[in-house]
Amino acid sequence: MASRTVKRKSVVTDPVEPMVTPPPLSTDTTFLTKPKIAARSRKRDMPEGLWTKCPSCESLIYDKELDDNLKVCPKCGHHLPIGARERIHSLVETCSFEEMDAEMQSLDILKFTGAASYEAKLAAYKKKSSLLKDAVVTGVGVIGTHRVALGVMDFSFLGGSMGSVVGEKLTRLIETGSSRGLPVIIISTSGGARMYEGMFSLMQMAKTCGALALHGKLGLPYISVLTNPTYAGVIASFATVGDLILAEPAAMIGFAGPRVIKDTTQADLPEGFQTSEFLQEHGLIDAIVPRRDMRARLVYYLDFMMAGRRPA
Amino acid sequence: MKHHLDFEKPIAELQRKLEELKQHPENHSLGISWEEEIRLLERKIEDARRHIFSNLTPWQRVQLARHPKRPYTQDYLRLAFTGFEELHGDRMYGDDRAFVGGFAQIGDRKVVVIGTQKGRDTKENILRNFGSAHPEGYRKALRLMRLADKFGLPIVTLIDTAGAYPGVGSEERHIGEAIAVNLREMMLFNVPIIAVVIGEGGSGGALGIGVGDRVLILENAYYSVISPEGCSAILWKNRSAAPDAAAALRITATDLRQLGLVDDIVSEPVGGAHNDPAATAASLKDAVLRHLNEVSAQPVEERLRNRYRKFRSFGHVLEPSAQAA
Numbered sequence: 001m002a003s004r005t006v007k008r009k010s011v012v013t014d015p016v017e018p019m020v021t022p023p024p025l026s027t028d029t030t031f032l033t034k035p036k037i038a039a040r041s042r043k044r045d046m047p048e049g050l051w052t053k054c055p056s057c058e059s060l061i062y063d064k065e066l067d068d069n070l071k072v073c074p075k076c077g078h079h080l081p082i083g084a085r086e087r088i089h090s091l092v093e094t095c096s097f098e099e100m101d102a103e104m105q106s107l108d109i110l111k112f113t114g115a116a117s118y119e120a121k122l123a124a125y126k127k128k129s130s131l132l133k134d135a136v137v138t139g140v141g142v143i144g145t146h147r148v149a150l151g152v153m154d155f156s157f158l159g160g161s162m163g164s165v166v167g168e169k170l171t172r173l174i175e176t177g178s179s180r181g182l183p184v185i186i187i188s189t190s191g192g193a194r195m196y197e198g199m200f201s202l203m204q205m206a207k208t209c210g211a212l213a214l215h216g217k218l219g220l221p222y223i224s225v226l227t228n229p230t231y232a233g234v235i236a237s238f239a240t241v242g243d244l245i246l247a248e249p250a251a252m253i254g255f256a257g258p259r260v261i262k263d264t265t266q267a268d269l270p271e272g273f274q275t276s277e278f279l280q281e282h283g284l285i286d287a288i289v290p291r292r293d294m295r296a297r298l299v300y301y302l303d304f305m306m307a308g309r310r311p312a
Numbered sequence: 313m314k315h316h317l318d319f320e321k322p323i324a325e326l327q328r329k330l331e332e333l334k335q336h337p338e339n340h341s342l343g344i345s346w347e348e349e350i351r352l353l354e355r356k357i358e359d360a361r362r363h364i365f366s367n368l369t370p371w372q373r374v375q376l377a378r379h380p381k382r383p384y385t386q387d388y389l390r391l392a393f394t395g396f397e398e399l400h401g402d403r404m405y406g407d408d409r410a411f412v413g414g415f416a417q418i419g420d421r422k423v424v425v426i427g428t429q430k431g432r433d434t435k436e437n438i439l440r441n442f443g444s445a446h447p448e449g450y451r452k453a454l455r456l457m458r459l460a461d462k463f464g465l466p467i468v469t470l471i472d473t474a475g476a477y478p479g480v481g482s483e484e485r486h487i488g489e490a491i492a493v494n495l496r497e498m499m500l501f502n503v504p505i506i507a508v509v510i511g512e513g514g515s516g517g518a519l520g521i522g523v524g525d526r527v528l529i530l531e532n533a534y535y536s537v538i539s540p541e542g543c544s545a546i547l548w549k550n551r552s553a554a555p556d557a558a559a560a561l562r563i564t565a566t567d568l569r570q571l572g573l574v575d576d577i578v579s580e581p582v583g584g585a586h587n588d589p590a591a592t593a594a595s596l597k598d599a600v601l602r603h604l605n606e607v608s609a610q611p612v613e614e615r616l617r618n619r620y621r622k623f624r625s626f627g628h629v630l631e632p633s634a635q636a637a
Contacts, residue, residue, distance in 0.1 A: 168627050171624065195546065203623060
């Protein structure tokens with residue numbers, strides 16, 4: 001079956017190459033704190049690619065430290081964006097991830113031209129990232145003791161937007177989960193459907209939900225994890241039909257963007273509107289799980305959800 | 313009250329002349345009889361209409377789809393269906409009046425029909441929220457579809473919405489989840505489902521009742537992932553490029569048919585649905601019955617397999633490794 005070509009590619013090695021090679025690890029903590037002072041006096045001289053300013057608490061974090069902490073600010077716990085491959089690496093057992101459809105790429109089926117051509121956009125994004133061919137990475141891997149069908153979206157590729165590739169890769173992933181009797185886990189981050197593919201993008205919503213409908217009929221689990229940000233076409237499809245819906249802390253999650261809502265209703269938005277915490281309060285989210293606890297928590301849930309299927 | 317779109321103006325002008333002429337039944341100096349003159353003018357109107365409506369741009373079709381005189385769901389319930397009695401409420405939160413639904417008969421078929429409903433005037437538009445539903449609307453639709461499935465009645469959905477409502481209440485009650493659950497459940501119902509886009513097919517709000525064995529669209533309706541204005545605002549950085557966006561997004565009935573995204577186009581009379589609602593309703597009834605009879609003839613398993621395969625097939629991707637293999 002040509003459609004089931006499984007590309008065996010592991011993410012054993014640290015896939016994210018820092019823009020500048022970090023200096024050797026040192027126990028000298030003065031080295032870590034020094035640029036903070038420098039930054040206060042001469043902000044522009046801050047060496048790029050070595051330090052990141054936390055968007056929440058504004059403290060400077062050494063990139064290596066940030067990477068080791070799964071892109072979570074060690075000072076305030078703010079969750080910064082994390083690439084799909086890095087996230088997969090943080091979840092699966094070493095060498096266990098077999099990537100699927102790694103070569104699948106988007107096609108400018110509508111020959112979308114206008115202010116920007118889709119063709120040019122795609123080319124630019126592919127050039128920018130050698131690690132991503134589109135906005136989702138899918139494959140089968142082992143989390144704890146559970147083999148799972150895992151899909152992880154990446155916001156850095158065209159805002160994580162869902163076009164035919166995202167829809168097709170996720171549908172194949174779900175179908176693989178169904179046929180191999182595996183739980184499906186999808187970790188979302190997306191601005192919504194990809195405009196450039198018009199109605200083909202919208203139809204990916206029905207397609208992925210359809211595949212999940214059949215998956216659910218087999219009594220197999222589907223866990224949806226929402227991360228910052230997840231919106232629109234993705235929130236109105238596979239991301240909200242999980243048996244469990246989890247979210248990272250303080251993620252922005254919603255159907256319509258806050259500005260659209262404000263413009264339409266001319267009303268002030270409530271405090272904390274569209275955050276994970278707000279949505280848990282309003283009954284959508286089962287649990288808010290910090291990134292560094294995610295792996296263990298997924299194992300915990302799967303232990304229960306797969307308990308009935310395990311041979312005694 | 314008269315509503316004319318810009319491109320309808322030449323027709324409106326001729327119609328005004330005709331009205332004037334009809335008021336003065338007297339012969340004119342040129343030797344043409346009054347009756348003859350009226351006939352000539354009527355012919356001229358017909359010609360103008362034919363000419364204008366055979367050369368519509370995508371943006372003009374969007375305007376037609378939004379025409380304030382265009383027949384809405386309730387008009388079709390009156391003209392194409394019989395015996396409709398509305399059923400209310402989602403049994404959870406409320407009764408979203410942007411949706412109407414209930415039992416009805418179309419031809420000799422008993423069905424459950426559900427549609428989004430716009431208002432005809434300001435007062436009704438406030439009641440109907442301009443046809444943009446909250447989560448409870450989609451949940452009411454789901455409840456009625458479950459009712460249909462339980463009692464073996466086919467489902468007909470009529471889609472006419474600019475989109476699901478982007479408001480605080482919508483988000484607090486999880487509009488995304490309401491739509492997504494419908495997408496999942498509609499794939500599993502045993503009964504036949506026919507979805508018809510009768511006016512605006514606004515993105516997820518339209519798709520939320522749009523998963524069918526057959527998806528039909530009226531000739532001057534549109535169905536789009538984003539409104540042309542929204543697309544224009546994002547990609548062109550201003551809303552005035554909406555006509556360009558409407559063309560680029562390929563949202564007209566003919567475009568969607570060519571792309572294989574809809575199964576059939578329901579033709580409208582020359583001049584658009586609002587020019588002759590009864591004829592449009594007859595055309596819709598005919599198409600719905602034809603497709604309903606076709607999918608009803610399929611065994612349940614086959615129908616469900618076809619429904620899944622249809623939506624499964626949507627999308628175009630490039631696979632270098634598969635091509636090499």
